[in-house]
Amino acid sequence: MRKLLLVCGLVLTLLSSLLFAENVVIKYAHWNALPSDSYNYVKAFEEKYPNVKIEFMQIPEAEYSQKLRTMAMTGTAPDIFCLWESDLADFVKAGWIVSLDNYVQQSKELDLDDFIPAVKQLMQLQGHLYGLPWCFATEIMYYNKTLFDKAGVPYPNANWTWKDFENAARKLTITNNGRVTQWGCDAISFQGLWYSIIGTFGDKIVDEKGRFALGDGAKEFLTWWLGLTKDGVVAAPQISTSGVVSADLFMAGKAGMSGKDVDFVAREVVQKSKYSEFCFRYGLGHGIGLEVHEEPRFSPKATDPLPENAVVTIEPGIYIPGEFGIRIENDVIVKSSSFETITTLSEDLTVL
CATH class of the missing domain: 3.40.190.10 (Periplasmic binding protein-like II)
Structure with missing residues (x-):
């Protein structure tokens, strides 16, 4: 969080x-x-x-x-x-x-x-x-129990260290023919989380006079995290946020751990942009089958997990009253350890 x-x-x-x-x-x-x-x-x-x-x-x-x-x-x-x-x-x-x-x-x-x-x-x-x-919130790490069970990895506990995290993430990572099909952990997209983790490596981020100051703790963490990214254990930012919204990596079973559910993270992506006040106000997506709209559904109140082989659509967008609205729709097949995007149209947009 x-x-x-x-x-x-x-x-x-x-x-x-x-x-x-x-x-x-x-x-x-x-x-x-x-x-x-x-x-x-x-x-x-x-x-x-x-x-x-x-x-x-x-x-x-x-x-x-x-x-x-x-x-x-x-x-x-x-x-x-x-x-x-x-x-x-x-x-x-x-x-x-x-x-x-x-x-x-x-x-x-x-x-x-x-x-x-x-x-x-x-x-x-x-x-x-x-x-x-005004507000104080604690970052939370979510983990996918299904993927942990399949990999035979014990669930995280209160005694976990960063070494335990790394060991679990490496066991959760799946590579096929030299290509990573399941990352052990999603990428970090929020800079505030960097500060928090750096603090656990011994840095205070600021000195006694309130000045920004990073030391050996930051170097140790960044070197370690870069190594995990290069090894394919942690998804690189451009992979994590391209195509379907990054939340899909977790909820569709592609990443073993992440920090948000699908609907929440999709909204957060829009709300961090200059179009935040125009963020979509409908449910993010839904299942596709005999009916065009069916279960499972993505919304702030939806709690059902995604079943394997479900076909779903993810539809984030922005709507500016009196001007225009636009959204991206991706049809996705949920796999046990990955997802398959059916949509083949380009998502490239010209930002005015």
Whole structure:
């Protein structure tokens, strides 16, 4: 799971002075699109405080940090924004965000003891608090029990080391005629996961002054991971994300371990792009048989595993209201240790 350890800056500063003013407009920035109505916190906030209007600004994740810096330097930064913890020191030193100490002390509802100490600490610099935790998530490794059983590999346990991981991944890897048909592990596509794993090899990622710093731990991990990739044990990124969405490597039985189910990862791919707010809102795909639409189905609520030899279609897309919509459809035969793509049409698109 992707690590979302973030800082939500300036919230208390604004709320304490503006909530009860008339016709207040607050500019708020994030890289994610706003959730659906039932989880739309901006809508809920405006309903609770009808005198406050939130102008939401979505900035693509790849451009987020740099664009915020540019806006801050030109005096056009949003009033409230979520900030990567790695950017906190720079924003504080530049004077772009203010300490929340006094506002927290005045609050009758906020208790900092409610937060996990390690998470709260990341929002502090030189004894001052500059933000509040928005979200903290733990990365999770999923494994395919069917493939483990077929390879005779014991399931992971709490005592697993990276050496145990490597041994299992190598046993799960299948090669036919010099070509890898089943990787032992999917590729790592999220940079936050790199930081987490590097940390397990002994690096702290940043030094005592908050500066980015990598050492021998990073070198050891990257050398090891590169070796696994060259050996075909770990899928290379361009293999893992081409053709059918990378989630298929796990769910269709091609990879022994991965981090997301099919529908979730497909949406994440779109949501990380500049079209995140236009991500498809239907179920990702379904089975094909006597009926055009039948079981199994791919959706946020689908829990049934993919049966061997099932024919399914995977259909991620984007839909921009009033302009156009486009999606890619791949028909796939699920195999016991791989998958076969039936679709032969090119997926090459011109990005405008």
